[in-house]
Amino acid sequence: MKREKFFGILTFAFVILTFVGAGYVLINKGQANAGYAVIPMLIGLFFMNLTRMEQNKNNRNKK
Numbered sequence: 001m002k003r004e005k006f007f008g009i010l011t012f013a014f015v016i017l018t019f020v021g022a023g024y025v026l027i028n029k030g031q032a033n034a035g036y037a038v039i040p041m042l043i044g045l046f047f048m049n050l051t052r053m054e055q056n057k058n059n060r061n062k063k
Contacts, residue, residue: 004054007047014044 021036 001058004051004058007051007054011044011047011051014040014047018044 017040018037021038021040024036025032025034
């Protein structure tokens with residue numbers, strides 16, 4: 001359960017960083033690199049996948 005919660009927190013943090021990066025790109029009228037928003041989202045998706053894998057593992061162990 002601890003790992004699931006940890007991965008969930010990291011997912012949330014990287015999603016917030018994605019929105020901050022997107023805001024930064026928009027404020028600079030697209031002159032900033034879009035990677036400021038894309039890279040944190042990819043990392044967030046990775047942690048989201050780990051969260052789901054932990055949830056599935058925990059559900060299988062409960063049965």
